[in-house]
Amino acid sequence: MSERTESSESTGSPAPLAVLRPYLRLIQGLRGWYALSLLLGLVTLVATVGLLALSGWFLSAAAVAGLSLTTAQAFNFFYPGAGVRGLALTRTAGRWAERVVSHEATFRLLARVRVWLLARLFPLSPRQVGVYHGADLLQRFMRDVEQLDGLLPRLALPALALTLGLLLLALVLGWALPGGGALVPLTLLALLMALAPLLWHLGQPSSRAWVARRAVLRRRLIDAADGAGVLAFHASAWSAARNRALAASTAALHAQWQHERLGAFARAGAIAVCGLAAWATLLLWGGRVDGPLLVAIVLLLLGLAEIAAPVVTGLAELPAMTHAAQRLDDITGQTPDVIPPASGPQPVDGTVDIHGLDFAWDAHTPVLRGLTLQVPSGAHCFLSGPSGCGKSSLVQLLARFERPTQGQIHLGGAALDDLDEATLRRTLAVSSQFAWARQGTLADNLRIAVPDATPEQMLQVLALVGLADTVTAWPEGLDTWIDEGGQSLSGGQLRRLGVARALLRQAPITVLDEPTEGLDDAAAELLAERICAWNVGRTLIWISHRPQGRALFGQRVDLARDPA
Numbered sequence: 378m379s380e381r382t383e384s385s386e387s388t389g390s391p392a393p394l395a396v397l398r399p400y401l402r403l404i405q406g407l408r409g410w411y412a413l414s415l416l417l418g419l420v421t422l423v424a425t426v427g428l429l430a431l432s433g434w435f436l437s438a439a440a441v442a443g444l445s446l447t448t449a450q451a452f453n454f455f456y457p458g459a460g461v462r463g464l465a466l467t468r469t470a471g472r473w474a475e476r477v478v479s480h481e482a483t484f485r486l487l488a489r490v491r492v493w494l495l496a497r498l499f500p501l502s503p504r505q506v507g508v509y510h511g512a513d514l515l516q517r518f519m520r521d522v523e524q525l526d527g528l529l530p531r532l533a534l535p536a537l538a539l540t541l542g543l544l545l546l547a548l549v550l551g552w553a554l555p556g557g558g559a560l561v562p563l564t565l566l567a568l569l570m571a572l573a574p575l576l577w578h579l580g581q582p583s584s585r586a587w588v589a590r591r592a593v594l595r596r597r598l599i600d601a602a603d604g605a606g607v608l609a610f611h612a613s614a615w616s617a618a619r620n621r622a623l624a625a626s627t628a629a630l631h632a633q634w635q636h637e638r639l640g641a642f643a644r645a646g647a648i649a650v651c652g653l654a655a656w657a658t659l660l661l662w663g664g665r666v667d668g669p670l671l672v673a674i675v676l677l678l679l680g681l682a683e684i685a686a687p688v689v690t691g692l693a694e695l696p697a698m699t700h701a702a703q704r705l706d707d708i709t710g711q712t713p714d715v716i717p718p719a720s721g722p723q724p725v726d727g728t729v730d731i732h733g734l735d736f737a738w739d740a741h742t743p744v745l746r747g748l749t750l751q752v753p754s755g756a757h758c759f760l761s762g763p764s765g766c767g768k769s770s771l772v773q774l775l776a777r778f779e780r781p782t783q784g785q786i787h788l789g790g791a792a793l794d795d796l797d798e799a800t801l802r803r804t805l806a807v808s809s810q811f812a813w814a815r816q817g818t819l820a821d822n823l824r825i826a827v828p829d830a831t832p833e834q835m836l837q838v839l840a841l842v843g844l845a846d847t848v849t850a851w852p853e854g855l856d857t858w859i860d861e862g863g864q865s866l867s868g869g870q871l872r873r874l875g876v877a878r879a880l881l882r883q884a885p886i887t888v889l890d891e892p893t894e895g896l897d898d899a900a901a902e903l904l905a906e907r908i909c910a911w912n913v914g915r916t917l918i919w920i921s922h923r924p925q926g927r928a929l930f931g932q933r934v935d936l937a938r939d940p941a
């Protein structure tokens with residue numbers, strides 16, 4: 378688990394509301410959808426409370442009218458009955474339409490947020506992304522984004538609809554209840570508004586714990602599942618991993634319980650406040666206004682609880698939303714280590730010119746010091762050196778995933794920093810030391826390098842790395858399914874697939890990091906021979922701590938001795 382992720386969870390101060398700003402900005406393009414949703418929410422609110430009020434009035438007025446035959450005969454049952462049916466239908470249709478519209482807006486917003494996040498994640502260097510545990514990154518992209526999707530439909534819009542509804546009610550009650558009737562909904566509004574800062578304050582610890590602990594739970598579970606194959610050999614480590622996952626689960630459930638408890642109290646508080654308003658109205662205006670009208674108003678105020686409860690639940694969610702936004706801000710707030718120019722010079726050939734290169738992963742441990750190396754265009758260079766001398770770090774620098782602390786790299790006469798992204802990737806093909814395959818067919822994995830590669834071209838490079846016979850013997854050949862991360866391939870096959878992918882590119886400069894790992898000496902020698910022949914006229918940098926194939930290379934550099 379990364380230090381960074383762990384620390385951002387254990388020591389957070391209250392997340393400021395300002396972290397929600399980027400998401401509110403993304404909402405701007407969906408204003409029409411949200412305005413429609415607000416309108417439908419208002420219609421539903423009016424229909425809901427109107428239905429309760431009218432039904433209450435209807436029942437009590439009918440009861441009063443039934444006291445004598447004359448009034449019973451004169452009472453008009455038809456219009457109120459039609460009104461009740463109309464309001465009930467409006468309420469159902471309004472709620473349905475409001476849900477459809479707000480869900481549509483939310484899905485559109487989710488898509489926007491995820492695309493926006495990905496656009497900020499991709500320019501980051503592997504080191505910047507690597508500080509996040511894979512499970513944690515997924516949690517941020519999925520669960521934390523989902524937490525934010527309620528910002529408008531579950532909080533802002535219902536709160537706005539309720540506020541407008543209460544103001545409207547103030548007008549109605551000002552007319553219906555003489556002597557300060559408008560004060561009832563206005564007091565209700567003030568009380569609900571006072572709940573907001575209280576819930577914000579009270580919700581901070583539990584929501585921070587809930588957002589953080591569910592992320593820890595996911596990491597622990599994925600750690601245990603990923604490591605099961607290894608941990609199962611070590612009984613105590615395996616039971617420790619399970620216990621850690623269990624403890625994380627217990628802690629996450631406890632935090633969720635505390636978080637939900639606050640929401641439940643808030644809901645109960647809102648219902649109680651509406652109930653108190655109804656009682657107060659009954660006590661203050663009982664006997665002063667028409668009985669059925671008073672019943673209607675009391676029921677109307679009780680009905681408001683149905684609208685106010687979800688609003689305060691949304692308010693109780695606000696701290697969790699800001700904590701989720703804060704976790705996303707950890708990613709989006711980063712400045713990429715390398716910002717490539719939009720356009721730049723074109724390399725004229727495959728020369729690699731490294732001059733006075735210094736590099737360190739951290740301030741205390743220099744990895745490369747004053748490395749100077751010139752590989753002429755079309756030359757084949759064998760780069761060796763003991764483990765840890767910085768061979769793979771040099772690959773990271775050539776690929777521009779990292780920046781040197783000093784010195785310059787030129788490719789084809791152009792400074793690496795000046796190359797635009799597409800030109801750099803076109804110029805340089807790299808097979809990294811860490812082999813990887815994505816879930817998909819073998820052909821899918823090769824087409825990562827060249828999307829329109831033909832089966833013949835793919836088999837050609839597979840033959841170079843000694844995989845063609847194996848692949849053609851598989852019943853599905855190039856269409857053989859490869860499991861996530863290349864798990865269905867042997868270590869050596871996976872490594873050679875990575876090399877084949879780089880070779881398929883036929884780029885002016887090819888860099889292969891430890892391509893012979895996992896091969897016996899004879900196979901390693903043969904691989905070097907074939908790849909040198911394939912790259913005739915193109916620059917090849919072969920990085921290996923093994924001597925096999927060394928004699929085939931015109932240029933031989935020992936990184937531990939030659940530089941500095």
Ligand SMILES: Nc1ncnc2c1ncn2[C@@H]1O[C@H](COP(=O)(O)OP(=O)(O)OP(=O)(O)O)[C@@H](O)[C@H]1O
Binds near residue numbers: 765766767771810922
């Ligand atoms: N991503 C990284 N973050 C921090 N330190 C790193 C990282 N990658 C490598 N290092 C450190 O940099 C130093 C050089 O590592 P590097 O992988 O470049 O060596 P190498 O010569 O390729 O070794 P090997 O032959 O074992 O692959 C090592 O001390 C290593 O711990």
